[in-house]
Amino acid sequence: MFDRLIAYLDSVRARDPAPRSRWEILLYPGVLALGMHRVAHWLFEADLFFLARFVNHLSRWLTAIDIHPGANIGRNFFLDHGFTVIGETAEIGDNVTIYQCVTLGGTNPANGEGGKRHPTLKDNVIIGSGAQIIGPIVVGERARVGANAVVLDDVPDGATMIGLKARSTLVPAETWLREFIPYGTPCEEPCEPAPTERVQSLEAEVATLRDELSEMRKLLSTAPKRQSGTKR
Structure with a gap:
């Protein structure tokens, strides 16, 4: 378990040049929110819904981040800063990065399948600050959503989404293959x-x-x- 924590902290440090040590990363609100969500999710799956919601509310009060206990989150999830909302049926893959003021919001359950009403983010997705991703859509692997974009439809693997309503831009292969793009926006490329x-x-x-x-x-x-x- 200690090795997994070290690996997680190192994955955060690889995406954020600000921290000077692993101890500093432990003070990040996103790291605290994720840790408390793991507890709340375990309680939620055990049908201890009130306790799960209590942990969720405590986490939101401490971090300004609201992650529903039912959300499924993979490994090495980095939530940079706060004021983010993640809905109950949201699914987040491995090595996903979300910046501040993002909403993974839901729609009417009748519009989804089997009650699924929140987005699914595949592995290595990056969501820029202020983005709104709404509905039971799928954001493909290595996709990027630019700051303040509004995404209402499925996103292909490797696409970069910008605008309101978001539209896809063509990204060169060498950019798509890069390990990490801060804020999901290739700033040196025309958007x-x-x-x-x-x-x-x-x-x-x-x-x-x-x-x-x-x-x-x-x-x-x-x-x-x-x-x-x-x-x-």
């Missing part, structure tokens, strides 16, 4: 897909106007010239 739908529409209009202008010039060049009268 806006080019051209966007609006730009394409404007370009089509300009092309149409150019064709019409070209036709008008042809008509003017072939029309007979009117002879002007001469004064005596």
Whole structure:
């Protein structure tokens, strides 16, 4: 158990250059929230729902992080800073990183399958600060969700989602293969897909106007010239 704790603290340190020691990481609110969630989840699976919820409320009071006791969380989960909400049927894989003010929210159970109403994050996913991931969707392995993005549909493996509502950007293979991208956003890469739908529409209009202008010039060049009268 001690070895697993050391491995976890080292995994956090690999993703965050701020701490100077493992002891400092133990003071992180995300680490405390995860530890208390492990206890609450164990109580939840034992059908001790009141005690599980009590631990959950205590954790939220101490850390400003609300993780429902029913959520399933894998190994090496790093929750950087607080003010995050993770719903009951959320599933989080291994080596997932979530920054502050993120919501893994739910929808009406009728919209999910079998009561599943919160997102599933596969391994090595990174969620940027302020992102809202809503519904029983799947965020594929190594996907990144940029800051303040709103995701309502499934995310393919390796995609980077940005915007409101979030859309996928094409990420080069060398970026996709990188072990870790802070905040889920490849800052040295262009984030806006080019051209966007609006730009394409404007370009089509300009092309149409150019064709019409070209036709008008042809008509003017072939029309007979009117002879002007001469004064005596």
